[in-house]
Amino acid sequence: MQSLILKAKTTQEIQACYPLMHQLRPHLTDVEAFIAQTERQLAMGYSLVYIQEENAIKALAGFRFLEFLAWGKVLYIDDLITDSESRNKGHGGTLLKWIIEQAKEKMCDQVHLDSGPHRHEAHKLYLNHDFKIIAHHFALTLKK
Numbered sequence: 001m002q003s004l005i006l007k008a009k010t011t012q013e014i015q016a017c018y019p020l021m022h023q024l025r026p027h028l029t030d031v032e033a034f035i036a037q038t039e040r041q042l043a044m045g046y047s048l049v050y051i052q053e054e055n056a057i058k059a060l061a062g063f064r065f066l067e068f069l070a071w072g073k074v075l076y077i078d079d080l081i082t083d084s085e086s087r088n089k090g091h092g093g094t095l096l097k098w099i100i101e102q103a104k105e106k107m108c109d110q111v112h113l114d115s116g117p118h119r120h121e122a123h124k125l126y127l128n129h130d131f132k133i134i135a136h137h138f139a140l141t142l143k144k
Contacts, residue, residue: 003058003094008048014038017050020057024081046078049098051091058083059091063099065106072109075102080113080122092125100129 008014017038018031028034038048041062050060062079077099082092103111114137115122 003051003053003091005049005051005095005098008038008050008060009042011035011039014048017048017057017060020050020060020081020083021079023084024079048079049095051095056083058086058089059095061095061099063102065108071112073107075099075106075108075111077111077113087121092122093129096125096129 006013008017014035015031018028018034021034022028038046041064042048044064046062046064048060048062050057052058059082060079061077061081063075063077066074066076068074080092080095080099082089100111111131113126113131115126
């Protein structure tokens with residue numbers, strides 16, 4: 001059975017994504033703030049997609065299209081998570097393949113993402129889909 005990938009567009013769909021996004025982003029503790037931020041990001045080109053089975057969201061991804069002098073046109077994956085109870089069932093791979101197809105359709109030069117150093121299972125997924133580790137990501141926190 002092929003999983004259907006849906007786009008979160010309404011407030012209700014975004015809210016339904018919150019519990020799973022919270023697994024990936026535990027600092028997002030306020031569902032209303034999550035909805036507001038996601039709606040702002042959607043207005044700026046962010047897409048939030050998900051796989052739902054049996055009335056539960058099993059995996060989700062957030063991404064956007066960007067352009068860089070260094071890499072050209074890029075589909076950047078902000079978020080990619082499979083529910084902790086649904087791992088190893090192919091949902092993450094299904095979403096990743098679908099996202100790669102979106103990048104090809106939009107004539108992107110590359111697909112990029114950042115991943116926490118502790119997310120070893122996610123790294124295996126990316127490497128199995130021919131992603132390469134090409135950089136270290138540095139960040140400076142300006143806001144406490």
